[in-house]
Amino acid sequence: MSQEILHYPQPFLLECGKTLPQLQITYHTYGTYNPEKNNVIWVCHALTANADVFDWWKGLFGSGCLFNPDDYFIVCANILGSCYGTTGPLAENIATGAAYFQLFPDISIRDMVAAHEILRQHLGIFKIYSLIGGSLGGQQALEWSIQYPDLIENLLIVATNASHSPWGIAFNEAQRMAIRADETYNLNVPEGGRKGLKAARAVALLSYRTYHTYGRTQCETDLNKTDNFKASSYQNYQGDKLVNRFNAYSYVSLSKTMDSHNVGRNQPSIEQALQQIKAKTLVIGISSDLLFPPQEQQYLTEHIPGAVYHEIDSFYGHDGFLIETEKLTQLIETFLAVPITPQLKLDKMISQIVKEEFYFRGAFMSLFIDIEFLLGDTIATILTGDNELKLNLIEFVNPKLMLEPKLSLLHKILNQKYFDLYSKKYKDGINELRKFTDLRNSFAHKRISIDNGNKKLNFIVMDNGKLIDNSFTFENLETKFTELKALLTLVNTLHDEIVKSQTDKA
Known part of the structure; x- marks a missing residue:
């Protein structure tokens, strides 16, 4: 495993019309190219993940897994706007000499793809064997496949959509409201908004899991209990975990990026945008996903030429795309086993x-x-x-x-x-x-x-x-x-x- 940083000294034009004077991209690579350089697996990560895919997608990536460094050259880049090394709200604003914080410009999914393209060209990759992503990562993978249809051989997208739904936007806005209600967020310091971020995470968890998930994992056995419930402790625990590893300013920025996702923007329609995809495509939905319900993946399958749809029956809601690695492995392994021929x-x-x-x-x-x-x-x-x-x-x-x-x-x-x-x-x-x-x-x-x-x-x-x-x-x-x-x-x-x-x- 190798973590590296690419310094891109040129101005980086954003879709919103603003420019970042320079760009830094932190990324991980695993394994090596084969002689033909046709064994590249590129991973697009989700909202609060990082470039170390072997850490957060265990069971699908790693030694002995489907995507392992012995067989593949695996790349995962930290996304634009994040706080794990790639340029984001905590990066220095050359114009002021201080961090951007709330002044960080709006980032789109297409901006993230443009940053991936800079890294791809830097690495000398001319063909991606499989591009994979779930949730926000799937949104990136979709846009990349539309913009560069001849680049990707296999597109593997899980629990994602063609445009973010009003339901998803409402969840994200509720989380941003929680963060902005924390007065320390307006101080524009690295530790700002921590209490708000904790509350935001608690809101997000309700969209990541389900009624039945909480009913089984946080169920009380003491019939006389009136306080200090397991579900309450769980929400606080998960909120603290995120606060200890993430940043409120990046969270606000990335949630807005997700809201703006729409492959049909500046296209004749969403359907015609999806029809530009040439990659052999596997679309996977999660049966219990409340945030990205299966009908969104079924819609993708209808409009991506030749796409194949499978649905995983999971107890874990949206988080199933990270947890159900054994089921994902079976579906992806079977899908990739079918050779691509002219016929x-x-x-x-x-x-x-x-x-x-x-x-x-x-x-x-x-x-x-x-x-x-x-x-x-x-x-x-x-x-x-x-x-x-x-x-x-x-x-x-x-x-x-x-x-x-x-x-x-x-x-x-x-x-x-x-x-x-x-x-x-x-x-x-x-x-x-x-x-x-x-x-x-x-x-x-x-x-x-x-x-x-x-x-x-x-x-x-x-x-x-x-x-x-x-x-x-x-x-x-x-x-x-x-x-x-x-x-x-x-x-x-x-x-x-x-x-x-x-x-x-x-």
Whole structure:
């Protein structure tokens, strides 16, 4: 294990528009490169962790673990804004000669990624075999994979999200309120805000664990007890632990960084930002996570091309991503064992098309069955000026046309070559579409509202007991077709490359 410090003497421009005159990055490395330099594991750490991943993620990292220094070159850098050696609120402000404290500028997840990039280039790393992070670390890993899609081979994200939720922001604000209520925080001294930080940690723990976790671990056996409860002692103990190793100014800064996380910022949408990720992606949720609930990871899986989702059944809430290392090891080891080949990349793209197009088209077909006689010609007119396609679409929403002819028309509307080449995947897609359409008869709860004035369709259906609420506007249909055509072009290009490579080998 080696702890090192990188001094970056150049100005570092932040996303907020301000500049740090210089940068210091503290990092740890473990193990060595293999001859091909393709064994790099990069860890992005969470809110109050440090660069020593062997210390805080035992069981997943270390000798004898999945990620061990005998097989991999492992890198973990302390994040920007922290108090473990990388530039943060306690660093010297050259303009004043004193520490920044509350004057430290706002830091974003993208700023953290920019600092990681400086370190990566310094280390001469050209490819990251696996990028892994949980919680705030997962937010960094997501942004990095979006900004540098060709850099990362495998993306492993646990208990994280595409944008921080109002629920998470509210928890963070409650913690900042506790810190600011401590008058010593305004003294701008290294020890400032310690009592507030202790209270903030007690608030945070309620989001990290669950009702059942406290019920089992802090349960009282003395029926006559009226004070000095185990749960009270636990909150105080954990608060003191953090105060003894962390800093209130960094805590406020990093919690604001988490709040500002949104991969869709300055992008057309969150969904389109996620679709830029090229890495083979494993998304893991924690069943009992209150702070980053599983639906946030399921959303990521829906929109990252070819992503695989697994959910860990855990008693420990959000902290399960640090505790359930045996379950994480099994999932990650299995995931990494699947080799990445050109055919797999092609299959990922096709699966994304099938998943998106047939889910989207299936949703609309369930609507068309009920309202096609009202809207058919209007949809076709808005969708396209292409007369041939328009005629096909008008026929597609013909109320007299049954399901099988509709599917045949859909075949024609999209791309003949694609379906000819991948007929099996097309049939699989049709089966999924049928399942979706059959939900109309499988579940009683369904509401369709039509607002012709706003040209908007809303519907809610029950999908295996889970509520789906989608809104489609006529205007975004044309965009959907354009995106699909672009995806099909990429598929055909990649297919041609595979055929050519096989021909060359022959």
